[in-house]
Amino acid sequence: MTTAYDFTLPGLEGGTINLSDYRGKPLLIVNTASKCGFTPQYEGLQALWSQFKKAGVGIIGVPSNDFGQQEPGTSSEIASFCHRNYGVGFPMAARCSVKGPDAVPLFQWLNKENGFLGRPRWNFYKYLINGAGKPVAWFTSVTPPTAPRVRDAIERVLLNG
16 A cells, blocks of 8 residues: 555655655655745745754645646755745645646656545645554645644644554
8 A cells, every 4th residue: 555655755855755764654745836826825934944843743745836837946956945935844745746647757656546525626735644654634725824723733733543
């Protein structure tokens, strides 16, 4: 049975992000973009990560240029933008495709697991993975990362695994 822990992503600043490093812990995966109306959500993602990282919650940003060409930069430009403007400290993947046949394997799996309605339709879709590596909730772009329903879902996963 496939879980989120079976996947890797290329790291934004080199190397590889091994999702297996998060085994047993909640993980929030977010497709991001630097030139989007939802880009200020980086601030909320950073706040969420700061609040929950000691409890073991991971957040991974996955920049994508799939929606409105809103992530056109190079890896170094994306990294600089995220650090300079939002103080992003959580791991960021290199720019990846998250929809259609060119989607990276992780997002092909997330799209299959979450069904048609759970597929990202814009930037800043959020996918919560439980400690067993299965998706348990997803949130659209219009749901800020600091929304009570996101925090409540993370807290439920922390309590129930």
